[in-house]
Amino acid sequence: MAAAAMTRALAASLADAEPVSFWLEDPGKPAVLPALTGDVSCDLLVVGGGYSGLWTALRAKERDPGLDVVLIEGHEVGWAASGRNGGFCAASLTHGLANGLERWPGEIKQLEELGARNLDAIEEAVARYKIDCDFERTGEIDVATRPHQAEELRDWHRETAELGFEGLEFLDQDALRAEVDSPTFLGGIWDRRGVAMLHPAKLAWGLKRACLDLGVRMYERTRGLDLVRSGPGMAVRTPYGRVFAGQVALGTNIFPSLVKRVRPYTVPVYDYALMTEPLTDEQLASIGWRGRQGLGDSANQFHYFRLTADHRILWGGYDAIYPYGGRLSAELDQRPATYLTLAEHFFTFFPQLEGVRFSHAWGGAIDTCSRFSAFFGTAHGGRVAYAAGFTGLGVGATRFGGDVMLDLLSGAETERTRLEMVRSKPMPFPPEPFAWAGIGLTKWSLARADENGGRRNLWLKSMDRLGLGFDS
Template sequence: MDPARALAAARPVPYWLDDPARPAAQPALAGAEHCDLLVVGGGYSGLWTALLAKERDPGRDVVLIEAGRIGSAASGRNGGFCAASLTHGFANGLARWPGEFAALEDLGARNLDAIEAAVRRYGLDCDFERTGEIDVATAPYQAEELRQAHATALHHGLDLEYLDRDQVRAEVDSPTFHAGLYDRRGVAMVHPAKLAWGLRRAAERAGVRIYEHTPALALVRHGAALAVRTPYGRVLAHHAALGTGVFPSLLRRTRHRTVPVYDYALTTEPLTEDQRAAIGWRGRQGLGDSANRFHYFRLTADNRVLWGGYDAVYPRGGRMDPAYEQRPATYLRLARHFFACFPQLEGVRFSHAWGGAIDTCTRFSAFFGTAHGGRVAYAAGYTGLGVGATRFGAEVMLDLLSGLTTERTVLAMVRRRPPPFPPEPLATAGIGLTQWSLARADRSQGRRNLWLRVLDRAGLGFDS
C-alpha cells in the first residue's frame, strides 16, 4: 500500500490519550497552599513520588502541581515499554558502573516487581503484561553483535536467550529479522496513559491534593520553607521534589544537563485474526531493532501495532515547540519501514500519528541531586526509558530528602551527575554531527567513525 494512503485517516493525536475514559482535569491552584512536600510534575516521576511519599508516611501532607494535564507529556506519549533496566540497557550500565552493575540490576528487577505489585494492590487498569522484549537484528552484522552481547550477558549472570533466524521468526515473523536477544522477564507492556491516570487516582485516594493547569513559575527560599509561584497563587512547602522531565528545570544548575529530542510513533487499526496469524506474535512481546536509528514496536490490548522511533529530532536551538509534535515526513518514513518489516500486513491503515519530547542526558540514564540545602530533590534524563525507572527515581528523591543513607543513595549512579551539554550553537552542531555519524554507522556495518570513537572514549554514551 502507498504509505501516504495508509496514513490518510490517521488522527494527529497520541493513541493512548485519545480515550473517552480519560479523567476530567482537576482545577488549577488558586490562592495559597501549604504542605510538607510539594511535587512538581504530573508524569510518572511526580506521581510515583507523591504516592510513595504517602506510603512511607501516610500523615505527610503532599501537594502535586502539573502544568498541563496528568500524563499529557512523555508519560502519555511513549511506547509503553516498562523495563527493569535503570541504566538504559545492560551494556550502558556495564560501561559506566561496572563495580555496582550487579546492585543496579538487582534494584531494577525489584523495581519492576514493585510496579507489578502496585498494579495489583491499587487496581491500576493499565493493561500490564509481563511479556518481555526481543532485540532483533535486521542485518547480519547486528546478529553477530547480539551473539556477543548474549555472551557478555551470560558472563554477568543475566538471563537472556539468543534466538537464531528461525527461532526469532517463530516468535514474530518478519523477512527482515536475522536474529534476536530475548529478555523474557525484564520488560512489561503497559498502556502508558492509563498507568498515569491510575497512579493519579491512587495518589488522590491516599490524600494527595492534585492541581492541573498549574505551572510552577519560580522556586525560592522563603524563611525556613520553600515558595513556588504559580499563575494564580503559590505553594509554601518544607520540601519539594522536581519531576519536570524534559521541561526547563526550576533549578538553573540542571538545565544544561538535558536536551529535548522529539520521537514519533504510529498505531495501526486493530489487526484481524488473519493478519495476526500472518505475523505470529503470539507472545505479545515488545520488540526493538538493533540499529543506532532504531524502531520499537508492540501490540496494544486491542491488537493494534504501535510502530515508533528511528527519527530523533533535536529542535532548533534546543527550544521546545508544540509544532514539533507533528512531522508528516517522519510519519511517511515510519510507514514505509513498517511495510518493509511486515509485508504481510499490506493494506493495513494507520489510526494515529504523533510525536513528543524526551529528556536526554549525556549518559543516557537518569541523574539525581539536591538543592537549597537538601530541601529540594530532582531526577531527570531518563532518555526514553522512564516508564519503569521513574519509580526508582522517586524512591531516590524521597531518600535524598530524608537525609538518610540508603542502598540507593550510596550508588555512584546517584551521587554523580553527567557532563552538561555545551551551549548553543555548539550543542546543535555536536548533536547534528553525532546523528549523522550514527546513521552512517548503520550504513557501514556498524563501524563507528572518529567522532563516535572520541565520544566513546569521553564516556558520552551516544550509542542509540
C-alpha cells in the same frame, strides 16, 4: 514499485491518521482537576504530573501516610511523555545492561537487582491499586536485521552469560521468526522477565487516582513559575497562587527545571510513533505475534514496536529530532516526513500487512542526557530534590527516581543514595551552536555506522572514550 507510486501508497496509509497520541484518546480519561487558586502550605510539594511526580507523591504517602503532599501539574496529568510513549516498562535503571555495564561496572549487579525489584514493585502496585493499564509481563526481544547486528547480539549474549547475568535467551533466525515473523529478522535476544508492556496513559491516570485516594492534594493546570526560599522551607509561585512547602521534589524532566543550574544537563529530543488500525485475525496470523512481546531492532537509529490490547501495532522510533536551541513547541509534535519514513519501514518489516492503515500519528519531546540514564541531586540546602534525564526509558525507572528523591530529601544514607550512579552527574551539553553541531554530527555518524556494518568513525570513538552520546 516506482518511487512516486510508493510515496502515494505510504501517504494513503496515513491519510486518516489522527494527529494525537492514541493512548490519550482513551474514553477512560479522568476529569481534569481545578487549578490552584490562593496560597496553600504542605510538607512536600511535588512539581510535575507525569510518572516521575506521580510515583514520588505515591511513594511519599506510602512511606508516611501522615505527610501532607501537594502535587501541581502545568497542564494535565500524563499529557506529555507519560501519555505518548510506547508503553515499554523496563526493569533497567541504566537504559539497558550494556550502558550500565560500560558506566558503572562495579555496581551493575546491584543496579540490575534494584531494577528487578523496582519492576516487581510496579507490578504489585498495579495490582494493589487496581490500575487497569493492560499490564503484561511479556518481555522484550532485541532483534537483528543485518548480519553484523546478529553477530553482535550473539557475542553480547555470550558475554552476559560469562558475567553471570541470567534471563536472556538468544534466538536464531528460525526461533525468532517462530515468535514474530518478519523477513528482515536474523536473530534476537529475548529478555523474558525484564520488561512489561502496558497502556501508558492508563498507568498515569491510575497513579493519579491512587495518589488522590491516599490524600495527595492535586492541582492541574497549575504551572510552577519560580522556586525561592521562604523561611525554613521553599515557595513555588503559580499563576493564581503560591505553595509553601517544607521540601520540594521536581519531576519536570524535559520542561525547564526550576533549579536553573540543572538545565544544561538535558536536551529535548522529539520522538515519533504510528499506531495501526486493529488487525484482523488473518493479519495477526500472518505475522504470528502470539507472545505479545515488545520488540526493538539493534540499529543505532532503532525502531520499537508492540501490540496493544485491541491488536493494533504501535510502530515508533528511528528519527530522533533535536530542535536548535532546545526549543519546545507543540508544532514539533507533528512531522509528516518522519511519518512517511516510519510507514515505509513498517511495510518493509511486515510486507504481509500491505494495505493496513494507520489510525494515529504523533510525536513529543523526551529529556535526553549525555549518559542516557537518569541523574539526581539536591538544591537549596537539601530542601529540593530533582531527577531528570531518563532518555526515553522512564516508564519504570521513574518509580526508582521518586524513591531516590525522597531518600535525598530525608538526608539519610540509603542503598540508593550510596550508588555512584546517584552521586555522579552526566556531562552537560555545550551551548549553541556547539550543541546543534555536535548532535548533528553524532546523528550523521550513527546513521553511517548502521550502513557500514556497525563500524564507528573517529567522532563516535571519541565520544565513546568520553562517555558521551545522543539517543532517544
